[in-house]
Amino acid sequence: MQTTELDPTLSQTLGNAEKNGLKLVIANKNYSSWSMRPWVAMTAFNIPFQEISVLLDRSDTTAQIAHYSAAGRVPVLLAGETVIWDSLAICEYLAEQFPEKKMWPEDVAARALARSICAEMHSGFTGVRSAMWMNIRAKFPGKGRTLDAQADIGRISEIWENCLALSGPSQYLFGEFSIADAYFAPVVMRFRTYDVVLAPALDAYVERVAAHPAVAQWIAGALAETDHIEKYDSYPD
Numbered sequence: 001m002q003t004t005e006l007d008p009t010l011s012q013t014l015g016n017a018e019k020n021g022l023k024l025v026i027a028n029k030n031y032s033s034w035s036m037r038p039w040v041a042m043t044a045f046n047i048p049f050q051e052i053s054v055l056l057d058r059s060d061t062t063a064q065i066a067h068y069s070a071a072g073r074v075p076v077l078l079a080g081e082t083v084i085w086d087s088l089a090i091c092e093y094l095a096e097q098f099p100e101k102k103m104w105p106e107d108v109a110a111r112a113l114a115r116s117i118c119a120e121m122h123s124g125f126t127g128v129r130s131a132m133w134m135n136i137r138a139k140f141p142g143k144g145r146t147l148d149a150q151a152d153i154g155r156i157s158e159i160w161e162n163c164l165a166l167s168g169p170s171q172y173l174f175g176e177f178s179i180a181d182a183y184f185a186p187v188v189m190r191f192r193t194y195d196v197v198l199a200p201a202l203d204a205y206v207e208r209v210a211a212h213p214a215v216a217q218w219i220a221g222a223l224a225e226t227d228h229i230e231k232y233d234s235y236p237d
């Protein structure tokens, strides 16, 4: 296990993190799309936490993750004695514990839509996930356009268009940044890595999410990492 130094802007919150006991176990920022979601959500909503990093694809990765969760996957949120695994369960737990943060949209219909698109992301889009893995440091323009990935890109574009049509062209998916944007942030990373051509309004959304301070901080962390997973660092012809 490696405990990562928190960014100075976050470290001021460490005292609070120790008090409320939240620890988020994540994997490599460059590659771990599932880790990115709750980390970005917690950072964006200024929820203090201590970050624990486990590196993927190492001989001891499975054993290290097993210290925290029998499910064998990260992210894992440790809240005192309570262990929450799986990115969506973590986001739901946080939204419930910090209602004042309004991590989901306030309007009931918008919240239902936000939950639906997060669930769709969580259980689907395997075309994009398998052919266009997340590698923030890499550039793979035009790669990974399998039929399934193209269908997923079309559906993701449709979701974003529908949400932005309701929230406004210069907004996040539900106006203010929400769990839904954190949930699609790894897709934003992939669209940048693989140079996916989008309508101008969706391109602008991609850049808006990438520039969000919490996302920018995750990207900076990914760029600063020195660990490499070779199989994800080049794209086979």
Ligand SMILES: N[C@@H](CCC(=O)N[C@@H](CS)C(=O)NCC(=O)O)C(=O)O
Residues within 6 Å of the ligand: 027, 031, 032, 033, 034, 035, 056, 057, 061, 062, 072, 073, 074, 075, 085, 086, 087, 088, 122
């Ligand atoms: N559905 C899970 C997926 C978690 C997942 O697949 N995590 C990967 C890292 S991105 C993992 O822990 N892999 C363990 C390994 O490669 O040994 C979630 O939403 O948290």
